Amino acid sequence: MSATRPVQPKVTEREARQVAEAAREQDWRKPSFAKELFLGRFRLDLIHPHPAPAAEDVRRGEAFLARLREFCENEIDGPRIEREARIPDETVRGLKQLGALGMKIGTEYGGLGLTQVYYNKALALVGSVSPAIGALLSAHQSIGVPQPLKMFGTKEQKDTYLPRCATTAISAFLLTEPDVGSDPARLATTAVPDPEDEDTYVLDGVKLWTTNGVVADLLVVMARVPRSENHRGGITAFVVEADSPGITVEHRNAFMGLRGLENGVTRFHRVRVPAAQRIGAEGAGLKIALTTLNTGRLSLPAMCVGAGKWCLKIAREWSGAREQWGRPVARHEAVGGKISFIAATTFALEAVVDLASQMADEDRNDIRIEAALAKLYGSEMAWLMADELVQIRGGRGFETAESLAARGERAVPAEQLLRDLRINRIFEGSTEIMHLLIAREAVDAHLSVAGDLIDPEKDLGDKAKAGARAAGFYARWLPRLAAGPGQVPGAYREFHPAGHPDLATHLRYVERGARKLARSTFYAMSRWQGRMETKQGFLGRIVDIGAELFAMSAACVRAEHLRESGDHGREAYQLADAFCRQSRLRVEELFGRLWSNTDDLDRKVVEGVLGCTYTWLEEGVLDPSGDGPWIADATPGPSARENVHRPLR
Numbered sequence: 001m002s003a004t005r006p007v008q009p010k011v012t013e014r015e016a017r018q019v020a021e022a023a024r025e026q027d028w029r030k031p032s033f034a035k036e037l038f039l040g041r042f043r044l045d046l047i048h049p050h051p052a053p054a055a056e057d058v059r060r061g062e063a064f065l066a067r068l069r070e071f072c073e074n075e076i077d078g079p080r081i082e083r084e085a086r087i088p089d090e091t092v093r094g095l096k097q098l099g100a101l102g103m104k105i106g107t108e109y110g111g112l113g114l115t116q117v118y119y120n121k122a123l124a125l126v127g128s129v130s131p132a133i134g135a136l137l138s139a140h141q142s143i144g145v146p147q148p149l150k151m152f153g154t155k156e157q158k159d160t161y162l163p164r165c166a167t168t169a170i171s172a173f174l175l176t177e178p179d180v181g182s183d184p185a186r187l188a189t190t191a192v193p194d195p196e197d198e199d200t201y202v203l204d205g206v207k208l209w210t211t212n213g214v215v216a217d218l219l220v221v222m223a224r225v226p227r228s229e230n231h232r233g234g235i236t237a238f239v240v241e242a243d244s245p246g247i248t249v250e251h252r253n254a255f256m257g258l259r260g261l262e263n264g265v266t267r268f269h270r271v272r273v274p275a276a277q278r279i280g281a282e283g284a285g286l287k288i289a290l291t292t293l294n295t296g297r298l299s300l301p302a303m304c305v306g307a308g309k310w311c312l313k314i315a316r317e318w319s320g321a322r323e324q325w326g327r328p329v330a331r332h333e334a335v336g337g338k339i340s341f342i343a344a345t346t347f348a349l350e351a352v353v354d355l356a357s358q359m360a361d362e363d364r365n366d367i368r369i370e371a372a373l374a375k376l377y378g379s380e381m382a383w384l385m386a387d388e389l390v391q392i393r394g395g396r397g398f399e400t401a402e403s404l405a406a407r408g409e410r411a412v413p414a415e416q417l418l419r420d421l422r423i424n425r426i427f428e429g430s431t432e433i434m435h436l437l438i439a440r441e442a443v444d445a446h447l448s449v450a451g452d453l454i455d456p457e458k459d460l461g462d463k464a465k466a467g468a469r470a471a472g473f474y475a476r477w478l479p480r481l482a483a484g485p486g487q488v489p490g491a492y493r494e495f496h497p498a499g500h501p502d503l504a505t506h507l508r509y510v511e512r513g514a515r516k517l518a519r520s521t522f523y524a525m526s527r528w529q530g531r532m533e534t535k536q537g538f539l540g541r542i543v544d545i546g547a548e549l550f551a552m553s554a555a556c557v558r559a560e561h562l563r564e565s566g567d568h569g570r571e572a573y574q575l576a577d578a579f580c581r582q583s584r585l586r587v588e589e590l591f592g593r594l595w596s597n598t599d600d601l602d603r604k605v606v607e608g609v610l611g612c613t614y615t616w617l618e619e620g621v622l623d624p625s626g627d628g629p630w631i632a633d634a635t636p637g638p639s640a641r642e643n644v645h646r647p648l649r
Helices: 013-023 033-038 055-075 078-084 089-098 116-129 131-143 146-152 155-167 285-296 299-321 333-362 368-393 401-406 414-425 431-442 444-454 460-481 504-534 536-565 569-595 599-610
Strands: 171-174 190-194 197-211 218-225 234-241 247-252 263-274
Touching: 033 368, 033 431, 033 504, 033 536, 055 089, 055 116, 078 401, 089 131, 116 131, 116 299, 116 333, 131 146, 131 171, 131 197, 131 285, 131 299, 131 414, 146 155, 146 234, 146 285, 155 218, 171 197, 197 218, 197 234, 218 285, 234 263, 234 285, 285 368, 299 333, 299 368, 299 414, 333 368, 333 536, 333 569, 368 414, 368 431, 368 536, 431 444, 431 536, 444 460, 444 504, 460 504, 504 536, 504 569, 536 569, 536 599
Parallel strands: 171 218, 190 218
Antiparallel strands: 190 197, 197 263, 218 234, 247 263
């Protein structure tokens, strides 16, 4: 028996968009704060009063955090992981015994059954000691086998795999290929039904950047099933045993940061997978992946919160001890502004993550946009905070912790944090891709009523119907964008209690900003119509404004929640006020750049660069890059390399 060799699909830009569109959740069955925000409707009632976890969830979550903290303090050697570029086997065994592999898996399957809120707190804690361990646990539970099976698996699949994942089996998620990133329409790995055994698929292909793949016991693999008489085909998800014959981990990748990350290249050659291990229907793979990421994306900003907390601690301690010109450097405004930014941003980012996580636990709202915004905003702001910490530390920030210790100073791994955080702007959707994904959701209401008007392939009849729908929608929607509570001086007065900073003024700003954002989106659609999707600079700024408005809302709601509970309320109000004032400056700049920018000129320069017009500018240097192709050969077939897979028993 032989399997059909995979061929790299040739797809047009339109076909690629259609594949991505088909994978989207098309309906909005639950309310969404962020969706309403982009439509110009500030639905404070959806997030205020701040949702709170159940008492039993808090008890179990805090008990596990206490055990995890003790383990992190006594059993995890972060410098060793950085030095050896590997998580020690005994550390992984200890995490298994602690139950850390099953934090999000239900107790009926042997897991801990923690809420999203406490799962995220656990990741922030363990990630502060070793970001590589945080990545291992997150990849295993947020996007690995447990989450898609919880949402889409059969009873038999859950009974078979979830107990293993909760206790012993590490899982990985395999989608990316050497020539396929955020454009899954070109996926080359195939799962061909065996003509001699209809209950078996045969996998062939190569997967790249397989986080946990080097040590995994179980894999979620995305592969293309060819369409045939009895198979609808399409990109499909499978659970695959990592030690199946024909699977070779050909290489363990090394990176600028996260040196302990077990990430590699995995080749499949005629790997037989029972149909019973298919997750969902054929062709549902991308929808499963995107739905899994709706909450799975929250793990990454949770670890960014942990990074912000550590940055604040080090900045406080160092800048109070280090003196320049007769006083601590923190007392100098140039440094003090950086410390204020770190403190205020950490508060706001924790507010965003906790709010979105609690909303995920309650399952009353659709949080697909909120989770995506948290990932986007968290990854960008954490990087900025770490960069500011390195600057505050000066030359010591650039020096490694090992070198600092060797010459008798505290081993502060500031430069390592900067390296470790950099990947978060690429992981699970790069910033550029997140801008496009969120922008698509943000304009969903417009495309629903007016999409056919700007679709060049629609006939006049379809355009006429779309025109009628659009006229009715905009006749109702546009007048509501003219005025709102943000223009009423006394609105949101509960956010200005006596003796506290005035947060009501910031919420009024958010309400006005949401309406302005919606008007800007409408004007852009009217101006560019079908070319709107090419205006990625504009769309990115629209999303960034929405992220800031969401973060301001979350910060204010969290401050009021802490005030009502008597937990550092006055200090929380001060941090929220500082963050909102900083955020408003960024929002004003972004609004200005919507219409005053260099986007058109930039496109012309890019054409010149690609056309080799400016090659003279590259003269005077030598290229130290080695030889080889830009993209590695991924021709299917048997592996010619040693298998470096090393399961952790």
